[in-house]
């Protein structure tokens with residue numbers, strides 16, 4: 233018998249405040265019986281493909297190079313702005329990058345050829361990233377690796393059901409395929425299940441309300457059945473199971489026609505001197521001709537726009553961006569070789585279930601993510617299995633940069649020194665927990681000459697070498 237398998241379940245967009253005894257009793261019990269990480273953080277921008285890339289590489293976005301869900305790919309032919317949701321776009325970009333889609337190795341690559349399996353029902357772009365360089369076996373409604381896996385899966389569980397709203401049938405199919413075929417037949421060292429709910433319904437209708445609650449209950453029933461099946465087959469006793477989400481979610485306050493607003497303001501150079509890529513709850517600006525100074529009027533315009541949040545630009549000194557009155561991208565783990573020159577998360581409000589402006593929403597005007605509100609940055613994480621403590625709540629901050637190192641540690645593999653995260657030792661039995669005291673850090677930025685006056689504030693918590701972004705906002709007077 234080999235080492236115990238690691239099973240990672242990513243419930244897309246699941247917020248920690250949704251995992252209550254009333255709404256999600258099975259997941260709540262799973263977390264209570266094992267270890268629940270009470271202060272877990274996503275990465276920024278809180279967009280699925282950015283978060284997927286951090287989950288698999290264990291680094292902040294500035295180091296893996298996938299800056300947003302829509303980005304400017306300098307290496308490609310015009311118009312160069314691509315959305316990363318479709319695997320075809322990533323394949324084109326990968327070709328232009330000569331194979332180096334992500335700038336870091338993934339834990340599946342480190343585990344070795346065919347040691348892992350991925351069952352995925354979110355976008356084909358996210359699925360493609362999970363299996364970057366194709367070390368693992370992948371099953372997605374539109375994407376398989378290797379190709380014969382599709383027939384194998386159909387023989388075991390029938391065809392993948394069509395997408396729905398809520399998308400619970402597909403989630404159910406993937407969970408069933410895991411227990412009926414993948415775990416017993418393929419015996420992966422690490423299995424990742426990336427499920428489309430509750431993110432899919434949150435995009436459609438926002439956070440809260442009866443349909444949202446029903447979807448959470450439905451997802452929880454499926455997870456309950458999955459855990460039961462793992463119990464019956466004896467897998468639960470041996471396996472280490474992590475359940476997390478890639479990011480949280482906000483309801484949309486209003487949709488913004490970003491390019492239209494900039495055109496109306498008479499901003500010059502759009503599409504020639506600089507380019508914008510909007511990515512749900514954030515927009516990325518890239519200087520093309522004339523350098524960063526061509527983006528100064530854009531930053532000035534955004535500062536006055538009521539829907540624009542705090543601005544981040546190329547790293548200057550002491551957490552300040554090179555554009556006056558902005559934060560350094562690096563302060564939030566962004567930027568780097570493939571990063572934008574200026575990044576604007578949309579403004580958010582700390583009301584109700586969390587509200588945020590957005591320029592892109594693929595399912596109407598319901599909900600979104602991508603910004604830097606606590607509602608989107610705080611996400612769910614719990615673990616259970618022989619390697620984890622029972623009945624433990626970890627209050628020290630942790631994050632999705634820690635998932636790849638944790639999976640490697642659980643699989644008995646050394647964690648590469650280049651990862652930003654580290655194993656979740658606080659939850660692991662017999663692990664030496666580093667003596668690191670969490671330190672709250674607050675940063676402020678303003679341009680004293682700006683009218684009207686404004687103040688940007690960013691809060692993050694540092695734990696040893698890691699930091700976790702709590703929120704960042706812009707207040708106008």
Ligand SMILES: [Zn+2]
Pocket residue numbers: 244245279280281431478479
């Ligand atoms: Zn997502």
